[in-house]
Amino acid sequence: MSGGLSTTARLALLARLSKRRSSEAPRPDAGSARDFTTLPGMRDFALLKAAMESLELRSPLFVAHDGLAGAHSSIEGREVINYASYNYLGLNGDPRVQEAARDAVSRYGTSPSGSRITSGERALHLELERELAALHGAEAALTFVSGHATNVTTIGHLMGPRDIVVHDAAIHNSCTEGIRLSGARRIPFAHNDMAAAEREMASARRGGQRAMLLVEGHYSMDGDIPDLARCVEIARRHDAWLMVDEAHSLGAIGPTGRGVAEAQGLDPAGVDLWMGTLSKTLSSCGGYIAARADVIDWLRHTVPGSVYSVGLAPPLAAAALAALRIFQAEPERVARLQANGAGLRDRLKARGFDTGASIGSAIVPVVLGSSLRTAKVAGALLERGVAVQTVVFPAVPEQSARLRFFLSSEHTEEDLDRTVEAVVAAVASVGRVEKLPGLG
Structure with missing residues (x-):
């Protein structure tokens, strides 16, 4: 699949989504006050979900962990460096x-x-x-x-x-x-x-x-x-x-x-x-x-x-x-967490990534732009053994979607180095991706 959405691809996507909606059986409550699709944001959510399905793009949300999720975790039987949990001082599982x-x-x-x-x-x-x-x-x-x-x-x-x-x-x-x-x-x-x-x-x-x-x-x-x-x-x-x-x-x-x-x-x-x-x-x-x-x-x-x-x-x-x-x-746990946060932020900034105003402690964002690009990069990162949270439309405006890295005191220098290389490779593999049509 192409990293971006060309004009032809965008028109094709819209046509597929339109065809899908028109082929769906009408709901018995359509047009009535009982129609749940009139809820705020539900149509946008449905469009985003349908677009991801049409692009055969796996959702970066609700990823199941096999066991304890600390600085490392297991997803579908595969070991990953984990930045998707708030286990800041590594005490979950102590x-x-x-x-x-x-x-x-x-x-x-x-x-x-x-x-x-x-x-x-x-x-x-x-x-x-x-x-x-x-x-x-x-x-x-x-x-x-x-x-x-x-x-x-x-x-x-x-x-x-x-x-x-x-x-x-x-x-x-x-x-x-x-x-x-x-x-x-x-x-x-x-x-x-x-x-x-x-x-x-x-x-x-x-x-x-x-x-x-x-x-x-x-x-x-x-x-x-x-x-x-x-x-x-x-x-x-x-x-x-x-x-x-x-x-x-x-x-x-x-x-x-x-x-x-x-x-x-x-x-x-x-x-x-x-x-x-x-x-x-x-x-x-x-x-x-x-x-x-x-x-x-x-x-x-x-x-x-x-x-x-x-x-x-x-x-x-x-x-x-x-x-x-x-x-x-054990205040040394706090010191390790803060060193890890600053270390990841500084490594990412040195490679040209936008980490916003992060002070480099527990939370380091990487702002990538479109929701589609962010979801694709998150998927590419998971393939490379790095689990990270995503924030996409409608939680944020379409052009400020981001990855969010939540650090732990238990991450190592090797983890940070491997992570940054994985981010560089994942972004390069995805390339430039325009926003999903109809969003933002």
């Missing part, structure tokens, strides 16, 4: 973490069998929350069963229809969903542009309303970080709460992995609400909020995502607690 989870199952079983407010506490939950709070210099913390749900339920509960949330345009979907649930006015500002954040907050702020400035500690799309001191300054000047999503920061940012406040030498007390996940550095599943004790106590008793949800499974709480203690006791 014998000490596994033993802690097994012990928790033996003592507590696999589930708390209800919400904590009704079915009772487990000592593991309280112990984990105390240590998470201490990590962020906060008075208390509360865990939830999902990182995504942590942001949705907390923001949705804190804010209301009269309020405003000024947020970085690159903020995670869980944050925007939380704002939508709250009914607050959502005001994005250009990514990492603190002057724009100041302008938006000043323009929107009115007396009698609550306001929140919402940013991430380490942005998963670009691998960069915010100017936290400016965020604190803006929030204080405009009497707003400052919330920082540290999902990708914990274990990855700062000399000992304590996040963006440590990285920039700031007092973490300047942040009102710290959010984090248990699924990345902490090798578990779930999320948490760390804040003042009175705020956390109020959330424990009222926030829907805790009151009406089962508590964190004991083996997951135990795994997170063990991983938390290990990474704090």
Whole structure:
């Protein structure tokens, strides 16, 4: 197959897609309010999927791993260098973490069998929350069963229809969903542009309303970080709460992995609400909020995502607690991760690749342009023994599709060298590819 799409090929593709759609049996609900294809983005998704099928291009999504996915993994029985997992410090699979989870199952079983407010506490939950709070210099913390749900339920509960949330345009979907649930006015500002954040907050702020400035500690799309001191300054000047999503920061940012406040030498007390996940550095599943004790106590008793949800499974709480203690006791893991991130970024830049604003820690993007080209390069990389995440339309605009490399402390110098050579070879094998017709 040709690396690109010529005019003739594009017309042929459109003709095939049009013929396929016209030959499909009409749905019984076509044209009615029950027609699911009227959902936003569903037609674009169908076009992208059909185009990939017509081009006999394997989807780079939902690739199945055979077992433990760390710095290396096995896909369909073949060993690969793995950059598709958030196992930042290599603790998923650590014998000490596994033993802690097994012990928790033996003592507590696999589930708390209800919400904590009704079915009772487990000592593991309280112990984990105390240590998470201490990590962020906060008075208390509360865990939830999902990182995504942590942001949705907390923001949705804190804010209301009269309020405003000024947020970085690159903020995670869980944050925007939380704002939508709250009914607050959502005001994005250009990514990492603190002057724009100041302008938006000043323009929107009115007396009698609550306001929140919402940013991430380490942005998963670009691998960069915010100017936290400016965020604190803006929030204080405009009497707003400052919330920082540290999902990708914990274990990855700062000399000992304590996040963006440590990285920039700031007092973490300047942040009102710290959010984090248990699924990345902490090798578990779930999320948490760390804040003042009175705020956390109020959330424990009222926030829907805790009151009406089962508590964190004991083996997951135990795994997170063990991983938390290990990474704090072994800061050399953090140093290796950061060296690997900088090493891969610098190698890729030296070969002419666009790695954006990545600081070179846990996340290194390679912006390739079209979704088709990105998917083809990801497939070519997998053939060469490198597994990497892709971000394509409609998650990003059609001409900013990218590969995303998530580093681990357990990657080696040889891994990095082999990876860069594989990227060079994969891109050369694919060549120039135009965007899929009808997208972007």
